[in-house]
Amino acid sequence: MLDLGWTELLLIGIVALIVVGPKDLPVLFRNVGRFMGKARGMAREFSRAMNEAAEESGVKEATKGFKDMTSSKSLGLDGVENEFRSAAKWDPDSETAKLARERAAEAQARRDALRERKERGAAAAAGDADREDAASSETAPVPDTAPAAGTTASEDDTKA
Structure with a gap:
């Protein structure tokens, strides 16, 4: 009113x-x-x-x-309703949830270990490449491929 x-x-x-x-x-x-x-x-x-x-x-x-x-019993949905009620009472600390957490932790540990191995492998490969470069530069001199000052590549070919 x-x-x-x-x-x-x-x-x-x-x-x-x-x-x-x-x-x-x-x-x-x-x-x-x-x-x-x-x-x-x-x-x-x-x-x-x-x-x-x-x-x-x-x-x-x-x-x-x-x-x-339209009630749930007449439509045969009373079983679904009971399942919803039981899902509402779900305990997140059940055995299944604990197992799922353990598996997730193991999978994360495996991923971390793989990442570390890849990083160590990449570092070792970079170290080997550096050692090979240093070894090759010590044993063989690098030829001078640059043309002499004031000459062109075609003049060098004619002199030879």
Whole structure:
């Protein structure tokens, strides 16, 4: 219905006091109260009449029938409902969960060990390549392939 707080009621009372006057104010409030009581009674009677008409026409029985037809038992879903309830009670510290955590830890350890082996292998390969470069530079001198200053590659070919 109307949602009036204390501040709204106080404002209405002050305006009524100014407009109606202090002499006629109690009579006005009494009449407003009677009117509100009659309005509530009429609303209650209307609601009751609607409920009775619904009962007479069988609407309640029909709605009950629809609810029964769409229940989980009539659809054969009561087993699914029980499984959902048991899943809600699932204990994350069960044996299966512990085993899954152990397997995940083992897999992570294997990945870490493989990564370390790859890093060591890459470092060893880089060290071998450095050693080979150093050994080859010590044994064989690098020929000077650059042309002499002021000459071109074709002049060098003709001199030879």
